[in-house]
Amino acid sequence: MAIFISTAVGTIFSFYILVQTRNFANMTKLSVNINKFATLRNARGGNMPDLLKVAADCERFGADGITVHPRPDERHIRYQDVRDLRPIVKTEFNIEGYPSPDFMDLVLEVKPEQCTLVPDPPGVLTSNTGWDTIRYQSFLRDAISALKAAGIRVSIFLNADVQMVEPAKTTGADRIELYTGPYAEEYHNALTQPQNLALFNDYKNTAREASNIGLELNAGHDLNLDNLRYFKLHIPQLKEVSIGHALVCDAIYLGLENTIQLYKRLLVD
Ligand SMILES: CC(=O)[C@@H](O)[C@H](O)COP(=O)(O)O
Numbered sequence: 001m002a003i004f005i006s007t008a009v010g011t012i013f014s015f016y017i018l019v020q021t022r023n024f025a026n027m028t029k030l031s032v033n034i035n036k037f038a039t040l041r042n043a044r045g046g047n048m049p050d051l052l053k054v055a056a057d058c059e060r061f062g063a064d065g066i067t068v069h070p071r072p073d074e075r076h077i078r079y080q081d082v083r084d085l086r087p088i089v090k091t092e093f094n095i096e097g098y099p100s101p102d103f104m105d106l107v108l109e110v111k112p113e114q115c116t117l118v119p120d121p122p123g124v125l126t127s128n129t130g131w132d133t134i135r136y137q138s139f140l141r142d143a144i145s146a147l148k149a150a151g152i153r154v155s156i157f158l159n160a161d162v163q164m165v166e167p168a169k170t171t172g173a174d175r176i177e178l179y180t181g182p183y184a185e186e187y188h189n190a191l192t193q194p195q196n197l198a199l200f201n202d203y204k205n206t207a208r209e210a211s212n213i214g215l216e217l218n219a220g221h222d223l224n225l226d227n228l229r230y231f232k233l234h235i236p237q238l239k240e241v242s243i244g245h246a247l248v249c250d251a252i253y254l255g256l257e258n259t260i261q262l263y264k265r266l267l268v269d
């Protein structure tokens with residue numbers, strides 16, 4: 001009898017571990033982009049909010065990663081912030097930016113877990129398009145090979161365009177990050193009937209093509225508490241979302257810990 005009970009308990013426990021492992025493997029991670037905390041800090045010239053504390057707290061509250069985007073004008077995240085954050089970030093550090101010589105030097109010095117390359121020109125208000133992976137194939141290949149030689153996983157920012165996926169693979173990138181700005185705009189406009197999101201087929205097709213050729217999938221830009229769940233439910237291959245602007249705005253009203261938990265709940269399978 002005792003043998004039967006112990007066998008049954010062992011079987012149930014093993015099944016539980018199997019399910020949890022599968023869920024963990026499929027879960028979509030939340031990387032909190034802390035750019036806008038730096039915007040607030042820079043507004044007064046001091047060190048409030050303290051970015052190092054913000055990053056450590058975001059992880060303590062459940063963030064699976066920290067994302068920063070040090071732009072050439074250092075309007076929010078400064079290059080020194082990136083260096084200072086490295087020893088603080090214990091989950092995954094993701095540095096986003098255009099692969100200029102200065103940016104590449106910084107990333108190779110800091111060695112984050114992931115680098116996300118974006119085609120942003122210096123003066124742009126915010127990221128507003130993905131790479132033309134055909135036109136910039138050689139440029140991207142050179143940057144990506146240098147980053148991968150340093151052991152850094154590379155993601156490249158991409159519009160929802162199937163034509164750009166195969167060339168993204170040949171650049172050597174490990175992942176693509178779907179630029180979700182147009183999705184967010186269309187979702188807002190079609191709020192009453194999200195099933196009418198004609199554009200969304202481009203996202204599904206791009207995600208499917210990426211998955212078919214072995215590119216892992218991230219997504220980001222203008223994701224928020226309203227539009228995130230629909231995206232997560234209809235893009236099953238999603239490894240990670242990076243969210244900043246809306247999350248920081250939500251945290252002003254809802255608190256940072258509560259906000260991070262609200263976003264995490266929208267990412268469960
Ligand atoms: C690449 C992207 O969509 C965002 O990560 C970007 O970093 C936002 O930049 P700002 O915070 O400067 O608007």
Ligand SMILES: NCC(=O)COP(=O)(O)O
Binds near residue numbers: 096222223242244
């Ligand atoms: N890669 C997207 C990102 O890091 C945050 O974008 P947003 O949520 O600030 O628009």
